[in-house]
Amino acid sequence: MSELRQDLTTREWVIIATDRARRPQEFTATDGGKKAAQLPPYSETCPFCPGNEKFTPEENFRINQVGKSGPSDWQTRVIPNKFPALSPKSELTRLPDHIFNRVNGYGYHEVVIETPFHNRPLALMEVGEIEKAIQTIRGRYEAMRADPKVRLIVVFKNHGRAAGTSLEHPHFQIVGVPIVPGGVRSRIEVAERYYDDTGNCVYCAVMEHEIKDKERIILETEYFIAFHPFASRMPFETWIMPCGHITSFGGPQPDLPSTLAPVLKQVQAKLYHGLNDPDFNLILHTAPLADEDAPYYHWHIQILPRLTLQAGFELGSGIYITTALPEETAKFMRDIPVN
Amino acid sequence: MSELRQDLTTREWVIIATDRARRPQEFTATDGGKKAAQLPPYSETCPFCPGNEKFTPEENFRINQVGKSGPSDWQTRVIPNKFPALSPKSELTRLPDHIFNRVNGYGYHEVVIETPFHNRPLALMEVGEIEKAIQTIRGRYEAMRADPKVRLIVVFKNHGRAAGTSLEHPHFQIVGVPIVPGGVRSRIEVAERYYDDTGNCVYCAVMEHEIKDKERIILETEYFIAFHPFASRMPFETWIMPCGHITSFGGPQPDLPSTLAPVLKQVQAKLYHGLNDPDFNLILHTAPLADEDAPYYHWHIQILPRLTLQAGFELGSGIYITTALPEETAKFMRDIPVN
Numbered sequence: 209m210s211e212l213r214q215d216l217t218t219r220e221w222v223i224i225a226t227d228r229a230r231r232p233q234e235f236t237a238t239d240g241g242k243k244a245a246q247l248p249p250y251s252e253t254c255p256f257c258p259g260n261e262k263f264t265p266e267e268n269f270r271i272n273q274v275g276k277s278g279p280s281d282w283q284t285r286v287i288p289n290k291f292p293a294l295s296p297k298s299e300l301t302r303l304p305d306h307i308f309n310r311v312n313g314y315g316y317h318e319v320v321i322e323t324p325f326h327n328r329p330l331a332l333m334e335v336g337e338i339e340k341a342i343q344t345i346r347g348r349y350e351a352m353r354a355d356p357k358v359r360l361i362v363v364f365k366n367h368g369r370a371a372g373t374s375l376e377h378p379h380f381q382i383v384g385v386p387i388v389p390g391g392v393r394s395r396i397e398v399a400e401r402y403y404d405d406t407g408n409c410v411y412c413a414v415m416e417h418e419i420k421d422k423e424r425i426i427l428e429t430e431y432f433i434a435f436h437p438f439a440s441r442m443p444f445e446t447w448i449m450p451c452g453h454i455t456s457f458g459g460p461q462p463d464l465p466s467t468l469a470p471v472l473k474q475v476q477a478k479l480y481h482g483l484n485d486p487d488f489n490l491i492l493h494t495a496p497l498a499d500e501d502a503p504y505y506h507w508h509i510q511i512l513p514r515l516t517l518q519a520g521f522e523l524g525s526g527i528y529i530t531t532a533l534p535e536e537t538a539k540f541m542r543d544i545p546v547n
Numbered sequence: 548m549s550e551l552r553q554d555l556t557t558r559e560w561v562i563i564a565t566d567r568a569r570r571p572q573e574f575t576a577t578d579g580g581k582k583a584a585q586l587p588p589y590s591e592t593c594p595f596c597p598g599n600e601k602f603t604p605e606e607n608f609r610i611n612q613v614g615k616s617g618p619s620d621w622q623t624r625v626i627p628n629k630f631p632a633l634s635p636k637s638e639l640t641r642l643p644d645h646i647f648n649r650v651n652g653y654g655y656h657e658v659v660i661e662t663p664f665h666n667r668p669l670a671l672m673e674v675g676e677i678e679k680a681i682q683t684i685r686g687r688y689e690a691m692r693a694d695p696k697v698r699l700i701v702v703f704k705n706h707g708r709a710a711g712t713s714l715e716h717p718h719f720q721i722v723g724v725p726i727v728p729g730g731v732r733s734r735i736e737v738a739e740r741y742y743d744d745t746g747n748c749v750y751c752a753v754m755e756h757e758i759k760d761k762e763r764i765i766l767e768t769e770y771f772i773a774f775h776p777f778a779s780r781m782p783f784e785t786w787i788m789p790c791g792h793i794t795s796f797g798g799p800q801p802d803l804p805s806t807l808a809p810v811l812k813q814v815q816a817k818l819y820h821g822l823n824d825p826d827f828n829l830i831l832h833t834a835p836l837a838d839e840d841a842p843y844y845h846w847h848i849q850i851l852p853r854l855t856l857q858a859g860f861e862l863g864s865g866i867y868i869t870t871a872l873p874e875e876t877a878k879f880m881r882d883i884p885v886n
Contacts, residue, residue: 210632210652212726219729223652228630291567293549293860293868307756308777313549313562362866364859372858383860387551390558391865394733417646438647491863512862519711520703521632521722523851524830526730527701529632 212527215439217410219398222439223529230531232540235443235515237484243368244485247327247376255290256377258282258324265290268318269347271340283337284344285321292317293383300357300386316352316384320344321377329367329378331480335469342465342472345380349458352384353497360385360392360496363457368487370514380490388496396499403504409453411506414438424538427474431467434475436534436541442516443532444483444541446475448509457494457507472509477546479513487514551866554778556749558737561778562868569870571879574782574854576823582707583824586666586715594629595716597621597663604629607657608686610679622676623683624660631656632722639696639725655691655723659683660716668706668717670819674808681804681811684719688797691723692836699724699731699835702796707826709853719829727835735838742843748792750845753777763877766813770806773814775873775880781855782871783822783880785814787848796833796846811848816885818852826853 210225255263258280269286288295294315303310322341323333330338345363352358362383366373402410418424418435426434426446434448448471454461479486494507522528549564594602597619608625627634633654642649661680662672669677684702691697701722705712741749757763757774765773765785773787787810793800818825833846861867 209634209637212650212652212724214648214726216646216648219732221726221728223632225630225632225652291564293562293564295548298548307555307752309553309555311551313551313564360864362860362864364863366858370856372856381860383864385551385864385866387553387560389560389865390733390737393558394729398729413646489859489862491859493863510863512859517709517711518857519705520828520830520851521701521720523828524703524832524849525699525701525722525724526728527724 213439215437215441216402216414217398218395220439220441221527222441223527224533225529225531226533228531229533230443232444232532232537235483235486235513235532235537237486237515243376244327244329244332244480249325249327251326251377254326254375254377256319256321256375256379257326261285269344269351271344273324280324282324283340284323286344286348287319287321289317289319289381294385296355311386314357314386316355316358316382318348318382320348320380320382322380323378326377329476329480329485330472331476331485333473335473338469338473339465341380342468345382346458346465348382352382353458355384357386358384358497359388361458361494363492363494365490367490368485368514370487371489388498392496395493396496396502396505399504399506400502409504409506411449411508412453415449415451423535426478426538426541427471429467429471431463432471434471436538438534440530440532440534440537441528442512442514443530444479444486444511444513444515444537445534446479446511446541448472448475448511449506450508453503453506455495455502455505455507456500457492458500474546475511478541478544479511481546482541482544483513483515488512489514552778554776554780555741555753556737557734559778559780560866561780562866563872564868564870565872567870568872569782571783571871571876574822574825574852574871574876576825576854582715583666583668583671583819588664588666590665590716593665593714593716595658595660595714595718596665600624608683608690610683612663619663621663622679623662625683625687626658626660628656628658628720633724635694650725653696653725655694655697655721657687657721659687659719659721661719662717665716668815668819668824669811670815670824672812674812677808677812678804680719681807684721685797685804687721691721692797694723696725697723697836698727700797700833702831702833704829706829707824707853709826710828727837731835734832735835735841735844738843738845739841748843748845750788750847751792754788754790762874765817765877765880766810768806768810770802771810773810775877777873779869779871779873779876780867781851781853782869783818783825783850783852783854783876784873785818785850785880787811787814787850788845789847792842792845794834794841794844794846795839796831797839813885814850817880817883818850820885821880821883822852822854827851828853
């Protein structure tokens with residue numbers, strides 16, 4: 209018998225099809241696996257490798273390696289996307305229409321090269337390196353946030369071909385958008401309504417019950433918890449959430465990079481070693497900029513391993529069918545040893 | 548410069564990245580193409596081919612070929628899915644919880660085998676055969692609708708591996724769900740609000756303006772129009788919509804199969820010949836059963852060719868980036884000759 213479960217934070221449902229359930233280890237990537245381990249540390253044709261800076265648009269941010277300052281001595285580096293979806297080069301032009309509403313493509317689309325090493329994904333980076341990557345992302349987040357025409361900042365990572373990337377060199381992307389899309393607004397409204405009705409943050413409520421239930425938790429620190437949500441949409445979907453109630457990823461949070469880095473490292477290492485370096489998307493959900501001071505939202509990271517395909521039922525209904533139980537996948541992940 | 552466009556019926560936005568725009572013909576499938584043409588009309592290992600009925604669960608509906616009545620003389624055939632996501636075999640059990648809300652997997656999950664021929668997708672079927680397929684789907688829709696525990700019926704088709712199917716033999720699926728998911732409710736709410744504010748159906752309004760603009764229309768009959776929507780989420784996304792204002796796919800509409808069949812055939816044939824048989828999902832959007840009499844919704848078909856991948860940005864923001872202009876793809880499709 210299968211089971212429908214509802215995500216309290218989105219009101220979306222999933223179907224957990226236990227009749228065709230697979231054991232956690234059956235999701236292990238079979239396409240060669242641990243792809244990073246098979247790559248060289250440097251590739252001369254990779255525009256993101258040190259020494260090849262001339263192949264990218266002009267950089268707008270970098271953190272150099274400690275004590276070094278040469279043109280290729282960076283630890284992290286940010287460049288505009290070579291084929292940007294949005295660009296700040298023209299004025300923002302809204303073309304409101306009661307039927308065909310349009311805005312020109314004003315905004316930002318940047319690439320964060322988080323490591324000089326071609327073959328060092330988050331799972332294999334040192335915690336200190338990940339900390340610098342997070343500092344870099346936060347730096348660009350703040351820069352985009354200073355532009356009042358930006359309404360939402362989306363930070364994400366596509367890892368592997370099934371996740372939509374063709375570039376092997378580890379990188380994040382940051383997009384500053386001049387609108388708030390319906391699906392994001394809907395999350396905010398669900399959180400707002402919950403806050404109105406109960407006086408609490410819906411994410412805090414979920415977190416409290418996940419901690420009490422224990423069985424879907426991957427790891428817990430003083431500052432963050434990582435878990436496979438009750439209504440996971442995909443096998444091994446993982447959320448990383450600050451334990452404190454914090455609306456936005458932006459703003460003054462000096463301890464954020466150093467407290468998040470070890471958690472991100474552990475979660476990534478468990479995925480890498482436990483599932484043989486699966487393709488995944490990582491998404492940072494944070495409040496739209498106009499809602500950053502609202503008390504009802506709670507920023508978090510969602511990791512979606514791309515182990516299964518979305519078909520017509522998912523696209524049409526928004527109901528995801530998954531063949532893994534988050535209670536089982538979380539236990540599997542807890543048991544993967546990483547340092 | 549790229550452009551953001553909003554879908555009036557969902558409030559979702561897309562980014563049309565014209566900087567990396569591709570010409571319509573560049574989307575032609577390159578994986579061998581016209582896959583159906585390379586298949587045999589019958590496969591002895593296919594559970595959906597005539598003569599192999601014993602490999603499927605017991606059928607619950609069929610239309611026989613005219614004048615025939617043997618066990619394998621069917622034109623269309625419906626069976627429960629062998630690995631159902633939902634099943635009517637147990638009682639519906641709601642397990643309401645203020646945090647972890649659950650319902651057991653009560654519902655229906657059926658497969659409509661729309662042709663006895665292994666190698667005859669909609670694009671290659673006769674109009675009369677498609678009419679029988681639509682009659683069959685409507686028959687099962689009505690059967691599920693008679694169960695008051697079903698709240699929404701989702702009809703869809705996955706064509707090709709990228710669309711999530713592993714079975715080559717053409718088939719639709721029908722799922723009867725005991726809940727209404729957030730995304731579907733949100734569409735209804737957008738339509739309801741538009742109706743409250745303007746007195747009109749939002750889909751009728753869009754259709755009226757698409758007809759006036761002409762440039763995104765693929766074809767028009769007295770009963771249906773097919774077009775590439777203004778805010779297409781994917782290249783060659785196609786909507787087929789009844790010209791009359793009709794809330795639900797269900798209910799007494801005796802002319803529906805005969806008026807829809809030629810339109811579905813033409814649209815499918817244009818995709819098949821124009822893009823070399825691309826993988827696609829077809830989704831039938833119709834009102835939840837409790838809203839079937841509401842005046843503000845309007846059923847329609849959405850076809851999503853799977854020519855591109857959804858990456859982290861799409862999954863995180865709901866904003867799709869597309870590299871095709873619907874005005875150009877629609878012209879390309881209009882110009883594909885089919886009988």
